[in-house]
Amino acid sequence: MARYIVGPGVRVEGEITVPGDKSISHRALMLGGIAEGVTDITGFLAGEDCLATLRALQAMGVTIDRPEEEHVIVRGAGLEGLRGGGAALDMGNAGTAMRLFMGLLAPQRFDSTLIGDESLMRRPMERVAAPLRLMGAEIKTNAGRPPVQITGGRSLRAIEYTLPVASAQVKSAVLLAGLQANGRTHVTEPAPSRDHTERMLSAFGVEVLRNGAEIAIEGGQSLRGTHIPVPADFSSAAFFLVAGCLAAEHGLLLRNVGVNPTRTGLLELLLQMGADIRVHHAAPASRGAAEPVGEPVADIEVRRSRLKGIKVSEALVPLAIDEFPVFFVAAACAEGETLVRGALELRVKETDRLAAMAQGLTVLGVRNELLEDGLWIQGGAGFGGGTLDSHGDHRIAMAFAIASLRAQRPIEILDVANVATSFPGFVRLAQSVGLQIEAL
Numbered sequence: 001m002a003r004y005i006v007g008p009g010v011r012v013e014g015e016i017t018v019p020g021d022k023s024i025s026h027r028a029l030m031l032g033g034i035a036e037g038v039t040d041i042t043g044f045l046a047g048e049d050c051l052a053t054l055r056a057l058q059a060m061g062v063t064i065d066r067p068e069e070e071h072v073i074v075r076g077a078g079l080e081g082l083r084g085g086g087a088a089l090d091m092g093n094a095g096t097a098m099r100l101f102m103g104l105l106a107p108q109r110f111d112s113t114l115i116g117d118e119s120l121m122r123r124p125m126e127r128v129a130a131p132l133r134l135m136g137a138e139i140k141t142n143a144g145r146p147p148v149q150i151t152g153g154r155s156l157r158a159i160e161y162t163l164p165v166a167s168a169q170v171k172s173a174v175l176l177a178g179l180q181a182n183g184r185t186h187v188t189e190p191a192p193s194r195d196h197t198e199r200m201l202s203a204f205g206v207e208v209l210r211n212g213a214e215i216a217i218e219g220g221q222s223l224r225g226t227h228i229p230v231p232a233d234f235s236s237a238a239f240f241l242v243a244g245c246l247a248a249e250h251g252l253l254l255r256n257v258g259v260n261p262t263r264t265g266l267l268e269l270l271l272q273m274g275a276d277i278r279v280h281h282a283a284p285a286s287r288g289a290a291e292p293v294g295e296p297v298a299d300i301e302v303r304r305s306r307l308k309g310i311k312v313s314e315a316l317v318p319l320a321i322d323e324f325p326v327f328f329v330a331a332a333c334a335e336g337e338t339l340v341r342g343a344l345e346l347r348v349k350e351t352d353r354l355a356a357m358a359q360g361l362t363v364l365g366v367r368n369e370l371l372e373d374g375l376w377i378q379g380g381a382g383f384g385g386g387t388l389d390s391h392g393d394h395r396i397a398m399a400f401a402i403a404s405l406r407a408q409r410p411i412e413i414l415d416v417a418n419v420a421t422s423f424p425g426f427v428r429l430a431q432s433v434g435l436q437i438e439a440l
């Protein structure tokens with residue numbers, strides 16, 4: 001089983017660009033697949049999760065070329081041009097792929113079955129199946145979990161739906177089904193979640209109406225292929241933002257990072273803790289190529305900072321949802337206590353991230369208390385060392401690699417192969433800024 005050994009207490013510095021955004025790469029492939037004409041995706045994340053989406057679209061008859069690792073050309077099949085009849089579609093570790101495909105495939109004429117790896121086969125899918133059934137879809141799950149079996153040939157009708165939890169995946173699935181339903185579908189969010197689907201639908205020429213917390217889409221609109229330049233993934237940059245706060249005496253610069261405000265909750269949290277972070281938004285004239293599709297980008301500079309513990313506002317939780325593993329590492333290095341509540345969703349990610357982080361922090365000698373919907377951490381003492389289990393979760397593995405910067409002894413992290421789902425080249429990039437990390 002793949003593992004990391006990370007040496008303790010080094011400095012980090014330099015200028016890096018992390019790989020492309022995972023959420024945006026999935027969406028660019030899917031919308032490209034059902035568009036008319038060609039979609040050109042640059043800066044694509046060639047991670048296992050997005051490759052699962054790419055292979056599924058190919059299996060449904062979409063022609064996709066990859067002239068370079070990060071350059072993908074999708075020849076759209078149109079809203080009604082996908083083909084079924086193949087084997088079950090394997091989403092690997094990718095929850096986003098499975099949930100968005102549920103919305104995309106529920107209105108199609110053919111049946112489909114969605115499966116995934118051991119982690120994904122345990123994750124809840126009823127949150128998506130329920131609103132789709134209200135639209136008239138026929139979907140079966142296995143006691144709420146995959147395999148997801150979709151019976152095709154149902155014509156869907158628009159609904160007005162209020163999401164029970166802030167979830168971009170559920171929102172996106174309903175919007176994708178709404179695109180192919182009769183009438184105007186309305187989705188209301190209890191709190192803002194990432195809005196890449198809405199922004200990208202607009203870039204493909206679809207009219208998306210926004211009114212406060214409500215988003216509406218009229219069925220039957222066709223998509224026009226376009227160019228999607230994918231910015232660097234804020235969620236991958238997050239590991240280096242925290243690394244910089246812990247150990248960048250001379251600064252660390254992260255280039256061309258996607259800074260969509262529905263994604264940058266961690267930035268806000270670190271600033272509240274006293275982090276020395278500067279965001280250089282791209283100037284209008286020289287704006288990064290990602291701007292035309294409505295995704296803001298910036299270069300972010302970070303320096304070693306004296307962090308203070310904070311009480312995290314629940315409103316920021318959905319905006320930092322994927323960053324909590326590495327945020328907890330920052331909290332353990334901050335002076336004083338940090339408290340996160342209202343983060344129940346972390347229990348149903350690739351693993352139970354609250355439990356996995358509490359367990360790993362305990363191994364490293366950090367006092368913490370696992371709460372039903374959050375975590376309390378006593379910061380300030382730094383980390384010891386030892387062997388931890390990532391539970392096959394990419395973000396847990398990378399978060400503990402960053403903890404090494406304030407550790408006294410080496411940290412061994414087990415079961416790290418899934419880092420390739422979101423961050424191919426993590427080890428090399430981490431080494432390039434100074435981390436003493438080795439993959440075995």
Ligand code: S3P
Binds near residue numbers: 169170172193322345
């Ligand atoms: C994602 C939405 C979030 C996030 C996931 C990616 C997306 O999940 O955790 O990594 O691309 O829509 P939820 O919508 O379940 O919160």
